[in-house]
Amino acid sequence: MSNPPDLSDRPLVGGSVVPFACVDDDGHAAHERVVKARAIQCALSRICGICGRVLTRPVAFPGTPDEAIDGEFLFPPCHESCVREAAADARQLLGHDRRPRRWVLVTTGGFDLVRPTRRGGPVSFRPNSVLDRETLLERESAPHS
Numbered sequence: 001m002s003n004p005p006d007l008s009d010r011p012l013v014g015g016s017v018v019p020f021a022c023v024d025d026d027g028h029a030a031h032e033r034v035v036k037a038r039a040i041q042c043a044l045s046r047i048c049g050i051c052g053r054v055l056t057r058p059v060a061f062p063g064t065p066d067e068a069i070d071g072e073f074l075f076p077p078c079h080e081s082c083v084r085e086a087a088a089d090a091r092q093l094l095g096h097d098r099r100p101r102r103w104v105l106v107t108t109g110g111f112d113l114v115r116p117t118r119r120g121g122p123v124s125f126r127p128n129s130v131l132d133r134e135t136l137l138e139r140e141s142a143p144h145s
């Protein structure tokens with residue numbers, strides 16, 4: 001059994017830990033925004049967009065159903081366990097304006113970093129050897145007894 005990721009050093013916004021990729025170098029943190037420099041750092045240094053630690057294979061991308069269909073993701077690569085953890089937290093947006101109806105978890109052996117087509121545009125990620133796609137169901141919060 002692997003230990004859950006240690007997110008204790010990440011900033012909290014709205015009671016939820018802000019992913020590594022959503023915090024800029026000045027410490028500004030926002031769930032609904034992917035910091036471009038961090039996204040590129042995740043891709044080039046192979047670190048997780050959620051916990052900020054070194055990636056293991058296969059890498060995982062969290063996305064909306066549309067992103068999964070298009071095969072192109074806004075949020076940088078992550079550990080699969082980190083994606084599952086974040087998807088279960090209703091306050092996590094993973095760089096999106098709003099929470100999708102469902103998160104889709106795509107695991108892949110590799111990916112390409114897609115540079116913006118226009119100046120100042122966001123980078124994106126294309127998994128290039130997809131292993132699996134899984135729609136993540138929201139975890140019902142257990143009623144307190």
Ligand SMILES: [Zn+2]
Nearest residue numbers: 048051079082
């Ligand atoms: Zn991680």
